[in-house]
Amino acid sequence: MKIVSLNAWGGKLHDVLMPYLRQADPDVLCLQEVVHTPLATDDWLTYRDGDHVLPQRARFFRDLCDALPEHAAIFSPNAEGVLHGKDTDFASQFGLATFIRRDIPVIGQAVGFVHGAFSAHGYGEHPRPRNAHVVRLYDRKQNRVLTIGHMHGLRDLRGKMDTPQRTVQAERFADLLRSVAGPDDGLIACGDFNVEPGSITFDILGTLGLVDLVTTRGFKSTRTSHYTKQGRFADYMLVNAAVDPRDFTIVTDPEVSDHCPLQLVT
Numbered sequence: 001m002k003i004v005s006l007n008a009w010g011g012k013l014h015d016v017l018m019p020y021l022r023q024a025d026p027d028v029l030c031l032q033e034v035v036h037t038p039l040a041t042d043d044w045l046t047y048r049d050g051d052h053v054l055p056q057r058a059r060f061f062r063d064l065c066d067a068l069p070e071h072a073a074i075f076s077p078n079a080e081g082v083l084h085g086k087d088t089d090f091a092s093q094f095g096l097a098t099f100i101r102r103d104i105p106v107i108g109q110a111v112g113f114v115h116g117a118f119s120a121h122g123y124g125e126h127p128r129p130r131n132a133h134v135v136r137l138y139d140r141k142q143n144r145v146l147t148i149g150h151m152h153g154l155r156d157l158r159g160k161m162d163t164p165q166r167t168v169q170a171e172r173f174a175d176l177l178r179s180v181a182g183p184d185d186g187l188i189a190c191g192d193f194n195v196e197p198g199s200i201t202f203d204i205l206g207t208l209g210l211v212d213l214v215t216t217r218g219f220k221s222t223r224t225s226h227y228t229k230q231g232r233f234a235d236y237m238l239v240n241a242a243v244d245p246r247d248f249t250i251v252t253d254p255e256v257s258d259h260c261p262l263q264l265v266t
Contacts, residue, residue, distance in 0.1 A: 001027045001028065001139055001141070001142070001146065001265070001266055002024075002025075002026045002027050002028075002263065002264070002265050003026060003027065003028045003029075003030070003148060003188060003190070003237075003263070003264045003265075003266070004024060004026040004028070004029050004030070004261050004262065004263050004264075005029075005030040005031075005032075005150055005190035005191055005235065005237055005261070005262045006029075006030070006031055006032070006235075006256070006257060006259060006260075006261040006262070007031075007032040007033050007152065007191075007192040007234070007235065007257055007258075007259040008031045008032065008033050008034055008060070008256075008257055009033055009054075009226075009257040009258055009259065010033050010034075010035045010047065010054060010055075010056040010057060010060065011034075011035060011056065011057025011060035011063065012054060012055055012056070012057070012257070012258075013226075013255070013256050013257055014057045014060070014063065016254050016255070016256050017256040017257065018063065018067045020251075020254055020256045020261075021064070021067055021068060021256075022067055022068070024251075024261070024263070026099075026263070027100070027101045027104060028098070028099070028100050028101070028104075028135075028137070028148055029068070029071070029097075029098070029099040029100075030096075030098055030133075030148070030150035030190055030191060031064070031096065031097045031098070031099070032096055032150065032151075032152035032191055032192045033094070033152065033192075034060055034061055034064070034075065034094070034095060034096060034097040035056045035057060035058070035060040035061065035083070035092055035093070035094060036059075036060065036061040036062075036075055036077065036092065036093040036094075036095075037058045037059060037060075037083060037090050037091070037092040037093070038059070038062075039090060039091070040058035040059055040083075040085070040090045040092070041085070041088070042058055042085040042086060042088075042090075043057070043058055043059070044056065044057060044058060045058045045083035045084060045085050045090060045092065046083060046084045046085075047083055047084075048084060049123070056083055056092070058083070058085075058090070058092075061073070061075050061097055064097060064099070068099050070101060070102055071099040071100060071101055071102060072099070072100050072101075072102050072106070073097060073098070073099050074097065074098045074099075074100075074109075074133065074135075075093070075095065075096070075097050076095050076096045076097070076098070076111045076131055076133045077093035077094060077095035077118065077131075078094060078095045078096075078113070078116075078118060078119070078128070078129045078130055078131045078152075079093070079094050079095070079118065079119035079120075079122070079123045079124060079128060079129055080092065080093050080094070080119070080120055080121075080122075081094065081119075081122050081123035082122070094123065095131060095152075096131060096132070096133050096150065096151070096152060098133050098135060098150070100135065100137065103140075104137050104138070104139070104140070105137065105138040105140070106135055106136070106137060107136050107137065107138055107145070108135070108136030108147075108180050109133070109134060109135045109136060109180065110133075110134050110176055110179055110180050111131060111132070111133050111134075112131060112132060112172065112176045113129060113130065113131045113132075113172070114130050114131060114132050114151055114153075114168075114169040114170075114172040114173050114176070115127060115128075115129060115130040115154055115165055115168070115169050115172075116128070116129035116130065117129060126155060126156065126157055127154040127155060127156055127165055128154075128155070130151065130152055130153065130154055130169065131151070131152075132149055132150065132151035132172075132173050132176050132191075133149065133150060133151075134147060134148070134149035134176050134177055134179075134180045134181075135147070135148055135149075135180075136180050136181065136182070136185065144186060144242075145182060145184070145185045145186070146185060146186040146187075146188065146243070146266075147177065147180055147181035147182070147185045147186070147187050147188070148188045148189075148190070149173065149176060149177045149180070149188070149189050149190075150189070150190045150191035151169075151173050151191045151193070152191055152192050152194075153166065153169060153191065153192060153193040153194035153195060153201075154166055154169055154194055155194055156194070159231070160194055160195050160196050160199075160231055160233075160234070161196065162195065162199050162200050162201075166194075166195060166199070166200075166201065167200055167201075167204070169201075170199075170200065170201040170204040170205060171204055173189070173205070174204050174205055174207065174208055177189060177208060178208065181208075184242065185242065186239070186240065186242040186243040186266070187208060187209070187210060187239065187240040187242065187243065188237065188238070188239050188240075188243060188264070188266075189205055189208075189210055189236075189237070189238045190235075190236065190237040190238070190262060190264075191235065191236070192234050192235050192259060193234065193235070193236050194234055195234075196231070196233060197212075197214075197215045197233055202236075202238075205238055208240065209240040209241060210238035210239065210240055211238060211239065211240075212236050212237070212238045213236075213237050213238065213239060213245060213248045213262075213264070214233070214235070214236050214237060214250070214262070215233075215236075217248065219250050220232065221233065221250075221260075222234055222235040222236075222250055222259060222260050222262070223258060223259060223260065224252070224255040224257065224258055224259065224260055225255060226255060226257070226258040227258040227259070234259060235259055235260065235262055236262075237262045237264055239264070239266075243266050244266055245264060245265075245266055246265045246266055247263075247264070247265040248262075248263070248264050248265070249262075249263050250262055250263075251263055
């Protein structure tokens, strides 16, 4: 089974991202920073947060569904705010999307907030609400059960250091994984955690037997040339002993976001 995790950056590199996803054709795709603006009439909208301005693909979630027609899609918003068009502003949802190949049985799942609660009237002050999505799948080809969870960790304007909120975030994520997984499941946790490699997050997830593949295999970065700040780590993928990582890679070419896709074959 091929599992890919990626912070999709609101579809900013849409023209490169879509061909990559069709070519990669993962069995399970875990995406963070997905925009869903059902009533938008423009293809592109603008996100503004002070001096932080980003183009956003207006109907990004629908674009993803069109690019992956053989996958069932689940969108899990954590907030609804405003994106700005040429002439009109639109209410836009922001959150996680999970794509699962349609022939894979989904035998359990849960969505929960790891920080705050759904913000229905704006994106909110930083650190903003964050959620996680966990699915339990039957892998028919290998006659096993896998539980896969992903989250988009808190963005703290001061940096990626441990904070009390990030500790609680990791504990809630671990609890959500624990609530879905069976005792013998292969367990995978991934996403843009927004923490440094030495974070307490990994100790907390380690209580589930999870070990990170990014740092333990010597990778030096999960960011692309589009990310110009200090700190080259944000994205991680952890597995337990029941998962055999036949191949794990950080995809550096093509560059489809300011984050690199993480790809696991197990």
